[in-house]
Amino acid sequence: MRNPAAALLSGAILALTGCGGSSGLMSSETDPTAVKLAEFPDRPYWGDLHLHTANSIDAFGVGARLMPEDALRFASGEKVTSSTGLAAQLDRPLDWLAVTDHAEGLGSTRSLAEAPTNSIRDPKMKRWHDLLNAGPVERLQGTFEILDGLNRNSLPAEFINDKVAAERTSRIWDAYLDTMERYNRPGKFTTLLGFEYTLMDGTRNLHRNVIFRDGKDKVSQVQPLSSVGQAIPDGVWDYMDAYEQTTGGKVLAIPHNSNLSNGLMFELTQPGGGPMSAAYARRRIAHEPLVEITQVKGDSEAHPYLSPNDEFAGYGVAGWELGDLVMTELKKPSHFEGEYVREALKRGLAIQARTGINPYKFGVVGSTDSHTGLSTADENNFFGKFGDTEPSAKRMLTPYPGTHTGRLSWQLLASGRAAVWARANTREEIFDAMMRKEVYGTTGPRMTVRVFGGWDFAPHDLKGDWVRAGYGRGVPMGGTLQPAPVGKRPSFMISAIKDPLGANLDRVQVVKGWIDKAGVTHEKVFDVAWSDKAKRRPINDKVPAVGDTVDIAKASYTNSIGAPELTAVWSDPEFDSQTRAFYYVRVLEIPTPNWVAFDAMRFNLKLPPDIIAKGQERAYTSAIWYDPSV
Numbered sequence: 317m318r319n320p321a322a323a324l325l326s327g328a329i330l331a332l333t334g335c336g337g338s339s340g341l342m343s344s345e346t347d348p349t350a351v352k353l354a355e356f357p358d359r360p361y362w363g364d365l366h367l368h369t370a371n372s373i374d375a376f377g378v379g380a381r382l383m384p385e386d387a388l389r390f391a392s393g394e395k396v397t398s399s400t401g402l403a404a405q406l407d408r409p410l411d412w413l414a415v416t417d418h419a420e421g422l423g424s425t426r427s428l429a430e431a432p433t434n435s436i437r438d439p440k441m442k443r444w445h446d447l448l449n450a451g452p453v454e455r456l457q458g459t460f461e462i463l464d465g466l467n468r469n470s471l472p473a474e475f476i477n478d479k480v481a482a483e484r485t486s487r488i489w490d491a492y493l494d495t496m497e498r499y500n501r502p503g504k505f506t507t508l509l510g511f512e513y514t515l516m517d518g519t520r521n522l523h524r525n526v527i528f529r530d531g532k533d534k535v536s537q538v539q540p541l542s543s544v545g546q547a548i549p550d551g552v553w554d555y556m557d558a559y560e561q562t563t564g565g566k567v568l569a570i571p572h573n574s575n576l577s578n579g580l581m582f583e584l585t586q587p588g589g590g591p592m593s594a595a596y597a598r599r600r601i602a603h604e605p606l607v608e609i610t611q612v613k614g615d616s617e618a619h620p621y622l623s624p625n626d627e628f629a630g631y632g633v634a635g636w637e638l639g640d641l642v643m644t645e646l647k648k649p650s651h652f653e654g655e656y657v658r659e660a661l662k663r664g665l666a667i668q669a670r671t672g673i674n675p676y677k678f679g680v681v682g683s684t685d686s687h688t689g690l691s692t693a694d695e696n697n698f699f700g701k702f703g704d705t706e707p708s709a710k711r712m713l714t715p716y717p718g719t720h721t722g723r724l725s726w727q728l729l730a731s732g733r734a735a736v737w738a739r740a741n742t743r744e745e746i747f748d749a750m751m752r753k754e755v756y757g758t759t760g761p762r763m764t765v766r767v768f769g770g771w772d773f774a775p776h777d778l779k780g781d782w783v784r785a786g787y788g789r790g791v792p793m794g795g796t797l798q799p800a801p802v803g804k805r806p807s808f809m810i811s812a813i814k815d816p817l818g819a820n821l822d823r824v825q826v827v828k829g830w831i832d833k834a835g836v837t838h839e840k841v842f843d844v845a846w847s848d849k850a851k852r853r854p855i856n857d858k859v860p861a862v863g864d865t866v867d868i869a870k871a872s873y874t875n876s877i878g879a880p881e882l883t884a885v886w887s888d889p890e891f892d893s894q895t896r897a898f899y900y901v902r903v904l905e906i907p908t909p910n911w912v913a914f915d916a917m918r919f920n921l922k923l924p925p926d927i928i929a930k931g932q933e934r935a936y937t938s939a940i941w942y943d944p945s946v
Contacts, residue, residue: 351503353739356787357754360735361746362762363412364391364691365508365570366525366608366683370399371488372512373421373466375687376429377448377459378717379703382689384415384492388499388507391691400706404690404699407817408762411741412506413691415496416525419511419540420466423488424475425459438472452704456717467516469545476544489539493532500531502742511540513569517547519644521576524552524604525683529747530565537563548587553603568750572608572685574660575616575633578640579651582660582676584667592667597675606750609657609680609757609936610732612701617902617936618658621649626841627858628825628904632759634928635716635727643721661939662829662837665896669831672945679753679794679938680900682732682760693760695933696871698730698911709919712912712927726927730911731759735935737766737792753794756937761815767793767901769940771800773807775885782809793900793938798946800893806942807887810844812903812935813880819905820878822847822862822932826886830897841902844886847879864907866930871909871917878906893944900939904932 368375369384381399382390390396393409428441429448436442447458465471474480493509500507508527515522528535541555549569556567574581586596609616615632623629639646653659657680664676684691688706690699698707705711705725716723737754738745749755756765766783770790777785786809791797797806812824823846829839843859846852852860865874888899913929915921923929 351740351742353745355739356783357737357739357749357792359737360756360762360764361411361738361741363410363414363506363508363734363736363746364683364693365414365416365510365527365681365734366512366572366611366685367413367415367689367691368417368512368685368687369415369689370426371417371423371492372687373418373425374459374463374717375417375689375702376425377462378456378687379452379706380688381703384495385499387415387689387691388413388495390689392499392505396690398690398699398706399688399703400708402707404692406692407694407697409505410691412508412746414508414510414525414527415492416510416512416527417492418514420514420542420544421462421471421475421481422485422540424481424484425462427484441472456704460717466544467519476542485539490536493536497532500743503740506741506743506746508743508746509535513541513543513552515543515546515549515552516641517580519640519642520578520580521573521641522547522549522571522580523573524549524569524571525608526552526556526567526569527747527750528565528567529743530563531743534563534565549600550587553599556603566747566751568606568747569604570606570608570681571604572611572683573613573616573641574607574655574657575614575636576641577655578645578647579654582654582663584663592671592675594671594673597667597671597673600675601673601677605678605753606681606755607657607660607678608683610682610729610759611685612728612731613685615729615731615759616655616657619652619656621652622656622659623839628902628932628934631931631934632729632731635723638722643723658827658829658839661898662831662839665829665831665898666835666837668896669835677941679750679755680757680936681734681750681755682757683734684732693730693733695730695760695909695911696914698914700725701728707915707918709915709921712915726912729759733758733760733762735762735765753938754792756793756935758935759933761818761905761933761935763815763818763821763903763905763935764811764813765901765903765935765937766811767937767940768809769795769797769806769899770809771797771804771806773809773885777809778811778883778885782811785809791940793940796941796943796946799944800891800942805887805889805891806899807885808899808940810884810886810901812845812882812901814905819873819908819933820847820875820880821882822878822904822906823859824882824884825902825904827900827902828888828897830892830895832895840890842886845882845884847877847882862906866907866909868909868913868923868929869917871913873906873908875906896944897942898939899942901937903935905934907932
């Protein structure tokens with residue numbers, strides 16, 4: 317059993333031992349045809365689809381000094397020095413990484429801060445230049461003046477839309493593409509090209525990450541698209557269509573932080589009002605096949621207000637359920653329905669019942685949204701959201717950046733990770749797996765989770781070549797089951813294996829959603845496998861808690877409870893062959909300490925009573941749908 321606290325104390329704080337990566341990673345080797353493809357997707361490839369560096373307008377302004385090359389070196393396993401001077405290294409390298417800096421004002425704060433003072437004539441920009449080069453408080457003030465101007469579309473032209481801004485964006489974009497190409501090594505470490513389209517309706521979060529399948533030869537034909545002046549996603553979809561038509565390439569978009577949209581991310585209507593049309597629903601799902609379900613600014617799976625019968629709903633919502641991105645608009649209970657992924661999956665069924673098209677038939681991933689250049693999602697090695705929340709004795713009670721947000725940095729999550737079931741570690745295979753939604757997200761741990769749905773799976777199938785059986789007689793996560801054979805119920809082969817360096821598993825659950833004949837949507841959570849079944853017999857259809865071995869003072873736990881692996885073949889006991897439904901798997905670990913417990917131990921701090929210092933980390937798979945009309 318790994319004791320994370322002991323592992324940290326054995327060396328310098330956060331200078332974890334690594335197992336891979338070297339400065340020799342750079343390579344011009346980009347030919348994926350040299351990589352042998354497995355017959356079936358053979359393993360989950362781990363990565364991050366959402367990472368910012370000093371090229372992002374806010375990341376630099378709040379202390380980030382690492383560039384895309386630093387981010388790639390770190391993700392591939394190398395030790396780097398963080399923006400605040402700390403040694404940083406992953407205990408295991410990632411398999412792939414997307415660096416997604418904000419398109420809006422790309423590199424603008426860095427360029428302004430580095431510009432000679434006598435070259436700046438605009439008084440406002442001179443003020444920001446001075447603030448960005450002063451202390452942390454002044455730097456933060458300058459950054460949020462700039463971001464406020466960005467939201468109001470009132471920045472000086474050279475920040476966003478004149479020749480100077482265009483030349484800066486082009487120069488930084490080209491350098492970024494060159495760096496990503498140098499670090500792309502098919503079969504060993506993959507870089508995915510992309511950017512963040514930072515769409516806002518006021519301060520309501522509608523951000524998307526745009527991810528390309530292609531390399532520099534095609535992606536260099538476009539520039540990253542700014543969302544300034546836009547409040548609906550149609551503009552980025554137009555951009556994506558034009559890219560594919562012009563280059564023959566492929567691109568997708570991933571919405572994130574739906575929990576901060578104040579109900580706008582997963583609406584029943586379409587922009588301009590009125591019920592969502594079939595054409596609009598079709599366009600949305602064609603461009604956005606995935607959603608980011610968990611990240612540093614909260615978890616967006618489910619909320620207790622929407623799922624009162626689910627005792628595990630509400631993970632990671634503390635602080636983030638209060639309002640929009642910067643608390644300009646406080647949240648109303650009615651907003652939750654348009655913000656959480658489970659409810660969106662149900663809404664998709666309702667829209668499909670009316671239009672024939674499901675706009676929310678998406679898969680799910682986790683990613684970090686770190687603005688430090690460091691893709692960290694492990695509780696014992698968390699480098700925060702911004703430079704001012706890198707490890708220190710003060711960070712957990714630091715106000716979350718913004719004006720009067722009412723949020724503190726202890727509410728940040730060390731989350732998440734994206735797992736992709738692919739045949740090889742290449743851009744093409746990873747992207748294609750995302751398009752078919754054979755992906756899942758975790759809050760950080762690297763559990764191996766797999767699920768197949770079919771009509772005749774039985775327990776003995778798990779003892780044989782069950783993966784071949786799954787693909788041959790069923791569909792993987794992200795797939796759709798055809799109309800049921802007469803008298804059959806869907807059965808699901810499920811396997812969950814703990815993170816080799818992490819905690820044992822508590823339970824495996826299937827979350828079902830459906831729409832009845834009256835057009836009303838429903839949900840139910842089924843416990844399908846759990847540890848220590850002899851002692852944990854269900855009471856009123858609820859499996860008792862697994863127990864708790866967490867020692868907050870030592871930031872430790874033991875694997876004396878839980879199970880290293882859980883499997884099940886489960887059939888829906890309440891199946892109706894005429895009813896549309898979805899099924900996704902949620903896997904829970906046993907309780908473990910979170911990053912604030914590690915900080916308290918490292919810096920000898922006394923935790924205030926309202927701080928959450930432990931929890932049950934988890935994985936969410938993409939759903940399998942049942943559609944009787946297919």
